[in-house]
Amino acid sequence: MSGEAEALLGPHEIARVVRRLAHEIVENNRGAANLVLVGLLTRGYPLARRIARAIDEFEAVAVPVGRLDVALYRDDVGRRPAPVRPSDIPVSIDGATVVLVDEVLFTGRTVRAALDALMDFGRPARVRLAVLVDRGHRELPIRPDFVGKNIPTALYQSVKVRLAETDGEDGVYVMGEEAAHA
Amino acid sequence: MLEIKEQPTTTAGPEPAAPIGWRSKDLLDTDTLSLAEIEAIMETAEAMREVRARPVGKVATLRGVTVATLFYEQSTRTRASFEVAAKALGADVVNLTASGSSVEKGESLVDTVRTLEAIGTSVIVMRHRSSGAPYLAAANSGASIINGGDGTHAHPTQALLDLFTMRRHCGSLQGKKVVIVGDVLHSRVARSNIWTLLASGARVVLCGPPTLLPRALSMSGEPGECEVTTGFDEAIGGADVVMALRIQKERQESGLIPSLREYIRGYQLNAARLQRANPGALVMHPGPMNEGIEIAPDVAHGLASVIEEQVTNGVAVRMAVLYLIATGRTA
Incomplete structure (x- = not known):
């Protein structure tokens, strides 16, 4: 990324974090059985795929990966027409352990919307939340189960995650004033 | 690219989605759509x-x-x-x-x-x-x-669902030949389709008896214009999409077509004519159909037909x- 911002996480750190998240998810689940990873569009989805690939490497289990769009479930519908994209959850989630995967956890409103969206696809036995970055400032009682990196931020800042699949490179940036380093 | 956002309030909500290119209050026709x-x-x-x-095809x-x-x-x-x-x-x-x-x-x-x-x-x-x-x-x-x-x-939503159906089958419509046959003159479906199809880069051919074709349209087929022709057998050659329009029986009463039998002979979309179109060409109709008049029943319900899919x-x-x-x- 050009310009003034310096990456808080680069490609190597992101790869390491993804591997750790994969291990934590499998450890918490006592194996990779019955797991379904569901990535939120846009960037949660490629992250979910990376986590699944990591699990496949050390457990030799192909965990199903779905993608979920939450635009139709947002609590600010009508404030702006948000793009809607097709969701795709390739397996039944009834009775499964679903791990929602997102890039940045902020207010928690996207996760709230994702829970509503997920329930339209079935009744999972349990739902966990994995995020690459937790930047704080929750507005709803939602907490992550698996966190890549905690990055305390000020409200006026914004956190940008860039991934090779969607943005051509890997990097986590904090924009606006100087970053409050963890 | 990056933008540094000022977020003065605490109710910032989820990451704002990318801006979407919608700005219209109404949808009156397709000609005003960007x-x-x-x-x-x-x-x-x-x-x-x-x-x-989905199992429950409904959201709130x-x-x-x-x-x-x-x-x-x-x-x-x-x-x-x-x-x-x-x-x-x-x-x-x-x-x-x-x-x-x-x-x-x-x-x-x-x-x-x-x-x-x-x-x-x-x-x-x-x-x-x-x-x-x-x-x-x-x-x-x-x-x-x-x-x-x-x-x-x-009839803008009909044209948009037609475009959607074509794109699902053909991908990009750039350079694709779309033949619209029938009572083009009185057809709001044809009119709205022309705008979306031309905007999508398709080659649009309007076909029908001279009394049912708009006179104002160019016969030349310059880029960005429709071609207009009375010869359906030639027009359908190499077509990627053939859309038959409903013939209203009162057109016969008002003397615009000599007889239904004559119309069928010249302009019915039937299996023999469909042979001249490109392999895999789509058969479309905005409904309701007069089967046996503007479209033969075996074509309306044949493999090339996407008429029910249009409705879905x-x-x-x-x-x-x-x-x-x-x-x-x-x-």
Whole structure:
């Protein structure tokens, strides 16, 4: 990324974090059985795929990966027409352990919307939340189960995650004033 | 690229989604849609199709929104399709027809629309036998007007569902040959299709007996214009899409076609003619069909036909239009 911002996480750190998240998810689940990873569009989805690939490497289990769009479930519908994209959850989630995967956890409103969206696809036995970055400032009682990196931020800042699949490179940036380093 | 956002309030909500190219209050015809708006409808409709394919094909996105269907002319598929679409998005629906409403007591169109607005309707889907009626309504109402067909003028959601169906099968329409055959002169479906197809880079050929072709259209087929021809057998050669239009029997009574039998001989879309089109060419019809007149039954229900899929896609496309218009109103 050009310009003034310096990456808080680069490609190597992101790869390491993804591997750790994969291990934590499998450890918490006592194996990779019955797991379904569901990535939120846009960037949660490629992250979910990376986590699944990591699990496949050390457990030799192909965990199903779905993608979920939450635009139709947002609590600010009508404030702006948000793009809607097709969701795709390739397996039944009834009775499964679903791990929602997102890039940045902020207010928690996207996760709230994702829970509503997920329930339209079935009744999972349990739902966990994995995020690459937790930047704080929750507005709803939602907490992550698996966190890549905690990055305390000020409200006026914004956190940008860039991934090779969607943005051509890997990097986590904090924009606006100087970053409050963890 | 990056933008540094000032977020003065704490209710920042989720990451703002990328801006979407929608700006219209109403949908009156396709000629005023920007390419970005057409793209927004197509992409949103793809997502709506996925919603409809779920076990519970319904979301609550437009809860609290009231949509009225106001039909001064009878309709099966368009009215039902809009109603299903609105309900699938969680909106409430009020259905009005000219008979059985105050229209019979002589209430004017503008008064009816204002009344609907006053009882809390924010989106009105309207069909009227007079060309231009939805424009009058839109100019006199704060509610969003969606044209569900006006006279011989426009039927934008039909054209959009046609475009959506073609794109699902053909991918890009750039350079694809689309032949529209029949009563082009009186067809609001053809008129609205011409705009979206030309905007998508398709080659549009309008075909029919001379009395049913608009005179004002160019015969030349310059880029960005339609080709107009009376010879269906030649026109269908190399076609990627063939769309047959409904022939209304009163056209015969008013002398525009000599006889149905003669029309069938020259312009019916049948299996022999379809052979001349490209392999895999799509057969389309906006419905309701006169099977055996403008289209042969074996073609209407044959492998090349996507006519039922058009109806199914109509719900997704109308959901997309309702979503974009209803959420765009307050944005």
